[in-house]
Amino acid sequence: MLVSPAIPDRKTRERKTACTHLSADRRPIQMYQYDTFDRQFVNERVSHYRAQTERYLAGELKEDEFLQLRLRNGLYVQRLAPMLRVAVPYGTLNSTQLRQLAFIARNFDRGYGHLSTRQNVQFNWPLLEEVPDILAALAEVDMHAIQTSGSCIRNVTTDQFAGVARDEWLDPRPFCEIIRQWSTSHPEFDWLPRKFKIAITGARQDRAAIAVHDIGLKVYQADGRTLFDVFVGGGLGRTPVIAEQIRSGLSVEHLLTYLEAIMRVYNRYGRRDNKYKARIKILVRAMTAEGFQARVDEEWAHLKDGPSTLTAEEIERMHTHFLPRDYPAQAPVDLDAQRLANPAFSRWVEQNVVPHRASGYAAVTLSTKLTGVPPGDVSDTQMAAVADWADDYGFGEIRISHEQNFVLPDVPEAKLLELWERALAAQLAAPNAGLISDIICCPGGDYCSLANAKSIPVAEAIQIALGDLDYQHDLGPIDLNISGCMNACGHHHVGHIGILGVDKKGSEFYQISLGGHAGHGELPASLGQIVGPSVARDEVVEIIEKILATYVALREEGETFLACFQRTGIEPFKERIYGTA
Numbered sequence: 001m002l003v004s005p006a007i008p009d010r011k012t013r014e015r016k017t018a019c020t021h022l023s024a025d026r027r028p029i030q031m032y033q034y035d036t037f038d039r040q041f042v043n044e045r046v047s048h049y050r051a052q053t054e055r056y057l058a059g060e061l062k063e064d065e066f067l068q069l070r071l072r073n074g075l076y077v078q079r080l081a082p083m084l085r086v087a088v089p090y091g092t093l094n095s096t097q098l099r100q101l102a103f104i105a106r107n108f109d110r111g112y113g114h115l116s117t118r119q120n121v122q123f124n125w126p127l128l129e130e131v132p133d134i135l136a137a138l139a140e141v142d143m144h145a146i147q148t149s150g151s152c153i154r155n156v157t158t159d160q161f162a163g164v165a166r167d168e169w170l171d172p173r174p175f176c177e178i179i180r181q182w183s184t185s186h187p188e189f190d191w192l193p194r195k196f197k198i199a200i201t202g203a204r205q206d207r208a209a210i211a212v213h214d215i216g217l218k219v220y221q222a223d224g225r226t227l228f229d230v231f232v233g234g235g236l237g238r239t240p241v242i243a244e245q246i247r248s249g250l251s252v253e254h255l256l257t258y259l260e261a262i263m264r265v266y267n268r269y270g271r272r273d274n275k276y277k278a279r280i281k282i283l284v285r286a287m288t289a290e291g292f293q294a295r296v297d298e299e300w301a302h303l304k305d306g307p308s309t310l311t312a313e314e315i316e317r318m319h320t321h322f323l324p325r326d327y328p329a330q331a332p333v334d335l336d337a338q339r340l341a342n343p344a345f346s347r348w349v350e351q352n353v354v355p356h357r358a359s360g361y362a363a364v365t366l367s368t369k370l371t372g373v374p375p376g377d378v379s380d381t382q383m384a385a386v387a388d389w390a391d392d393y394g395f396g397e398i399r400i401s402h403e404q405n406f407v408l409p410d411v412p413e414a415k416l417l418e419l420w421e422r423a424l425a426a427q428l429a430a431p432n433a434g435l436i437s438d439i440i441c442c443p444g445g446d447y448c449s450l451a452n453a454k455s456i457p458v459a460e461a462i463q464i465a466l467g468d469l470d471y472q473h474d475l476g477p478i479d480l481n482i483s484g485c486m487n488a489c490g491h492h493h494v495g496h497i498g499i500l501g502v503d504k505k506g507s508e509f510y511q512i513s514l515g516g517h518a519g520h521g522e523l524p525a526s527l528g529q530i531v532g533p534s535v536a537r538d539e540v541v542e543i544i545e546k547i548l549a550t551y552v553a554l555r556e557e558g559e560t561f562l563a564c565f566q567r568t569g570i571e572p573f574k575e576r577i578y579g580t581a
Contacts, residue, residue: 030163030397031092032177032321034142042139045146049073050132057129072152072190074145075131079449084123084131085148086138088400090158090176091119093143095387095396100141102383108134113383115368115376115404117440117491118197119157120148124447146184151192153183153263157199159207160401163322164363164409166355169220172202174318175255178310182256189263193270193278196263197235209402209518211243211525212236212494214280215262226252226315232262232292233284236488240527241281244289246296252315256308261300265292325395325410330360333414345420347469348431353416362413366406366423367430367438371463374456375441376404378428385426393419402518403440405433436478436548437463440491444484444501445508451484453501453508458482458540465541466548475548478561479518494518496562497547498528499540509534512543514573515565523562529570532578543577550576 034042049069056066070076074085086101093101101121105113108130114122126134138144147154156176163171179198183189189196200217201208210216216231228250234243250258266280269287284292339346352365366386369375378386386406390398393415399407406428411419423429432438439462442448444455459482466472481495492498498513512535513528535543550573555564565573 030173030322030325030395031094032089032318039139039142042142042144042146045073045144046132046135046139049135053129053132068150070131071150072147073131073135074148075126075128076149077449078124078443078447079445079451080447081125082128082131083447084126084134084145085116086121086123086143086145087148087155088120088143089180090156090162090173091160091400092173093398093400095390095398097141097143098383098387098390098398100137100143102380102387104134104137105380105383108137112377112379114374114443115378115400115406117402117404117442117489118155119160119400119402120155121400124443149195151194151196152190153186153192153196153198156180156183157197157208157213157402159201159203160399160407161207161354161363161409162202163324164356164358164361165203165205165207166357167204168202168357169204170202170226171322171324172200172208172217172219174315174322175217175219175252176200177321178255178314178318179259182259182308188260189267192263192267193272194275196266196280198259206519207402209491209494209525210234211519212240212491213243215259216243222249228252228255230258230262233281233289234525235279235281236491236493237279238276238486239279239281240488240493241285242525242527243281244284244292246289246293253310253312254304255310257303257306258296258300260303260308261296264299265295269295325358327358327361327410330412330414332360335413335416338417342417344431345417347473348420348429349416351431351435351473352429352433356410358410360413362411362416364408364411364416364419365401365403365433366408366428367432368405368428369432369438369463370427370430371437371467372460373427374443374446375439375459378406382426382428385422386428389419389422403433403438405438431469432472434477434479435472436466436475436480436497437472438480439463440479440481440495442483442489444482444490448484448489450487451501452486452503453484453510453537455482455484455490455499455501458499458501458510458537461541462544465545475551476560479516480544481516491518492516493527494525495528496565497544502534504534508537510537510540512540512547512577514547514570515562517562523566531570531574546576547573 052069055061076083109123110125156179158172196214198215199208199210199213202219212234218229230247231243231245271277353362356362394410439459441455441459445451479496481490481492482499483490483492484501492500494516500511502509512531516528517526519525
């Protein structure tokens, strides 16, 4: 029977407050507002799972019977303890919800949580028998862990700057919510061949990495119509694949019927005899993109204009939850003078602050990538602080990025200096967003029972070796991603520099790849190329330093690492690493 290790010094539970979904100035948060039905649904799910847990602990449910029940409620078995994954739909939550997550970290865990690459929050040390209490606490603030695991449609993800980015064609979040509601406990798609992931982008720069998802959607407007380009069969893991486009210009009213057609084809023909060949990317490869599209079109002929067709009223209803803000005018601030007077602040603004669609505002990345702290880990104190800042400097809204950082989407430029000072004190002001020390890293062998090697110590060693911020800024944007196994939770395949932990006769080794790209920016998505034989852990930092030195020697004026690699190819890097150079 699964038993969690005891957690020392468990504090007395404090009373929790109900979620108001209002910002500090009482304006509604830009997110879907739960109604009576939603709350009843989630509360009944908590009650069901509580009874299932009690039956399991009493020996009335066998391990394999309980397995799927706990997975459908976000509970994994890790190397040392259970892990609970909390759903954060499209990476958006409000300050009340984040405070509740801080409460859970403090009272049901070891004082911290983990921000995942799919914009969720994970707790690594819950007691099995207390998970129903955690789910009840989540339900109090309109949160849950439903479908964060198992062979079902997982959390729909999107751009962390959705709704505020200057390069955005259309806010994708209303469509994320439509898909979330459609896919939650969908009876036809609740037992798929394997897990299924959907991402949507609505901006010129694809910050949602739609090319490496089972379904990727690009939403835009043309001639006054809302349209989607549809990509299928992307994914990482043992068989990394870039998605294929199977339809362009899909009209919005057909969104769900077309998705149903895709899911039906996958559900019918996807392999169930081998979990390593069960993802939709394998099916698309086997059928070819053209053959898969033909099957989808055949299925869609029976579904188009059917009951799942989106009405104008339903689309408008969902849009009302995400109406553009009427941003109050801000007092002018001489940001240039503030930056000139404080070089450390200036560096943070340059790296972690991005332009906002509203004049006088900015979106801010709060980096969790402090050397010595596992990437993505945040303490209960930090969560509570970020919740306060969301109220003090915005509209009570927080985002989680794919890079495992917090984002405050609506900060007045006049408040940036004050926010930076508070973030600095809370160790959330590392000026490294997008730089090589902003490492994406899975928990690896320190926690995960699937991992072949540890990831966290490798990330820390690289951060220490490359700690000079001047050097990092000179290198420019570099995505360095680390995975502890072929499941690729650290997205190493699409890192400009990717590191994969492998097992060699019981010893930990690391395979290096170059040139991967998730698709954001001007260059298309690409998979990394393996440089050569894997190396021992104590050699990884030296290899990374050689790669960077090669880039510095080869780059042309203003050329990024990725652009340099795509121009020169892999051979100069191989020569420097394994040759005599």
